[in-house]
Amino acid sequence: MAENRPTPPDVDRVAASRAAVAARRARAAVKSQIAQGKRSALDVLSAATESPDGVEGRLRVTEFLISIPAIGVTKMHRIMGRLEISPSKRLGGLGKHQRDRLRDFLTTRTVARRGDSSAKLVVLAGPTAVGKGTVAAHIRQHHPGVHLSVSATTRAPRPGETAGVSYFFVDDAEFDRMVAAGDLLEWATVHNAHRYGTPRGPVTEALNEGHSVLLEIDIQGARAVRRAMPEARLVFLLPPSWDELVRRLIGRDTEAPAEQARRLETAKLELAAQGEFDYRVVNHDVGEAAREVVDLMNLRTAPLLP
Ligand SMILES: Nc1ncnc2c1ncn2[C@@H]1O[C@H](COP(=O)(O)OP(=O)(O)OP(=O)(O)O)[C@@H](O)[C@H]1O
Numbered sequence: 457m458a459e460n461r462p463t464p465p466d467v468d469r470v471a472a473s474r475a476a477v478a479a480r481r482a483r484a485a486v487k488s489q490i491a492q493g494k495r496s497a498l499d500v501l502s503a504a505t506e507s508p509d510g511v512e513g514r515l516r517v518t519e520f521l522i523s524i525p526a527i528g529v530t531k532m533h534r535i536m537g538r539l540e541i542s543p544s545k546r547l548g549g550l551g552k553h554q555r556d557r558l559r560d561f562l563t564t565r566t567v568a569r570r571g572d573s574s575a576k577l578v579v580l581a582g583p584t585a586v587g588k589g590t591v592a593a594h595i596r597q598h599h600p601g602v603h604l605s606v607s608a609t610t611r612a613p614r615p616g617e618t619a620g621v622s623y624f625f626v627d628d629a630e631f632d633r634m635v636a637a638g639d640l641l642e643w644a645t646v647h648n649a650h651r652y653g654t655p656r657g658p659v660t661e662a663l664n665e666g667h668s669v670l671l672e673i674d675i676q677g678a679r680a681v682r683r684a685m686p687e688a689r690l691v692f693l694l695p696p697s698w699d700e701l702v703r704r705l706i707g708r709d710t711e712a713p714a715e716q717a718r719r720l721e722t723a724k725l726e727l728a729a730q731g732e733f734d735y736r737v738v739n740h741d742v743g744e745a746a747r748e749v750v751d752l753m754n755l756r757t758a759p760l761l762p
């Protein structure tokens with residue numbers, strides 16, 4: 457009889473295995489809440505962030521994604537690759553940038569799937585001097601329903617530009633801080649000169665509140681948004697011709713000749729990237745181009761690229 461009594465190590469093992477079973481059941485319950493729509497994936501991610509060793513924090517990212525309706529194994533692997541998260545990671549073990557990418561992905565997916573046709577993330581990009589800023593300013597003035605993201609930049613203000621409206625003008629140290637804190641949805645060094653970035657918070661907040669958001673950014677930024685938020689619509693603004701683009705750049709008279717030449721070199725590469733975009737809009741007339749872009753925010757009239 458005495459030799460059948462559990463020894464202390466046996467008792468520990470039994471307790472550990474009971475705890476493991478209970479933890480597995482708790483994780484299965486969370487997954488089924490997500491699958492049945494009783495709990496949002498964003499809510500589970502927030503709980504995992506707050507308490508990395510809690511039930512949600514112990515969920516593997518792979519099982520978390522698969523429990524989301526309409527995400528199967530193939531799609532899950534594609535998403536993991538795009539978000540650059542290794543399959544062994546648990547929600548609570550994600551680095552800040554990985555967590556930000558996952559949250560951005562879930563936010564745009566949620567907005568897109570709730571069928572709110574008025575809430576779209578649209579990226580307007582195109583070569584230098586094509587008129588992105590002019591078209592964006594026209595949209596700000598005539599289409600108040602569109603939320604225009606205000607970028608941060610390390611370049612100095614130009615005459616007529618207003619801090620907090622045209623850009624948030626910051627120094628290098630502040631830009632470094634924003635990058636390190638994960639405050640930027642994307643950022644890039646543009647024309648080999650200054651850094652520009654999209655503040656993350658206002659974009660996700662506006663989308664969650666059901667507003668359309670327009671980002672007027674360069675092509676590197678557009679590519680980064682596509683990676684972070686695949687539901688975003690990418691619009692490429694084209695000049696009526698190369699000569700007109702050159703005329704606009706020189707006519708704007710905001711860059712010295714050397715900088716103009718550098719921007720035109722970049723413009724050739726940027727024009728070659730137009731095929732990566734979902735839509736193209738030719739900027740013959742500012743009002744018409746602005747209307748086309750706004751139409752695209754509701755995905756109504758403009759044709760999809762082949
Ligand atoms: N449809 C248009 N017809 C004629 N001129 C235009 C048109 N759109 C913009 N412009 C002019 O072209 C010049 C460049 O426009 P803008 O500064 O908006 O370009 P951008 O694409 O924002 O440039 P960058 O990327 O270098 O900041 C400006 O002088 C602007 O007034």
Ligand SMILES: Nc1nc2c(ncn2[C@@H]2O[C@H](COP(=O)(O)O)[C@@H](O)[C@H]2O)c(=O)[nH]1
Pocket residue numbers: 583584588589607608611642643644646652653654672673674675676677678
């Ligand atoms: N990647 C990003 N590019 C941005 C952002 N904000 C603006 N831009 C682009 O920078 C160039 C130059 O702008 P300028 O005002 O100095 O002429 C232009 O192509 C903008 O679209 C941003 O947040 N991210």
